[in-house]
């Protein structure tokens with residue numbers, strides 16, 4: 001049953017933190033060899049308070065490798081959120097491993113990072129067929145998407161359980177001091193989180209989040225999970241990964257408590 005914006009809210013719960021360990025593999029791959037090991041980072045993230053591990057197996061294998069995915073599945077105790085492009089090759093890999101969650105992301109070979117959300121509205125039929133087997137295999141299918149009502153409606157129509165809102169534009173505007181734009185982006189994220197929730201979608205968010213940008217997003221009542229990686233791995237150079245994750249976790253919990261009271265963290 002789809003909900004309307006007048007539907008009474010459930011009590012707001014603790015926000016889950018998914019730690020993305022791709023960027024550990026980026027450092028490893030810069031030299032070749034086996035260190036630093038993203039699987040070791042994933043185990044450490046779990047002990048520092050991560051509720052799940054996110055890994056993006058890019059088609060060009062620029063960071064995470066097929067072997068990393070095999071090792072992660074064997075080693076981690078928390079759910080794996082497997083990010084991948086909507087290709088036959090990736091679908092076969094996901095169906096072999098059956099991770100807890102599969103997040104479908106757009107990929108462009110020449111991009112430096114995931115620049116935008118998936119174009120769902122223009123590719124609805126193909127994507128509906130594409131995610132069918134993943135759903136049947138028991139994976140929770142998430143769509144990495146811009147804060148755009150048209151794309152959210154399309155994600156809902158194709159049968160996704162979850163959307164993850166791309167927070168990159170908000171974070172970039174903050175980092176570059178474009179504060180009016182940042183606030184506009186934040187407002188867009190807030191409205192679209194509310195809209196997606198009203199359709200019955202589970203709402204996640206991530207990309208580019210930092211200690212400075214996480215709190216307002218953590219205070220959206222509809223958002224139940226944040227996926228964060230690049231900043232944490234960078235911060236780990238200065239303070240260690242354990243401390244970086246614990247601080248991020250504490251900021252998320254504090255934001256939730258400030259907005260909704262003690263029970264929300």
Ligand SMILES: CC(=O)[C@@H](O)[C@H](O)COP(=O)(O)O
Pocket residue numbers: 020022055056058083105112113114144206207
């Ligand atoms: C989809 C997403 O936001 C993450 O997977 C992130 O993109 C990983 O980092 P790269 O973009 O550097 O692959």
Ligand SMILES: NCC(=O)COP(=O)(O)O
Pocket residue numbers: 020054144164205206207208209227228229230231
């Ligand atoms: N899906 C977003 C993600 O996993 C983390 O993105 P980032 O913090 O590495 O930019």
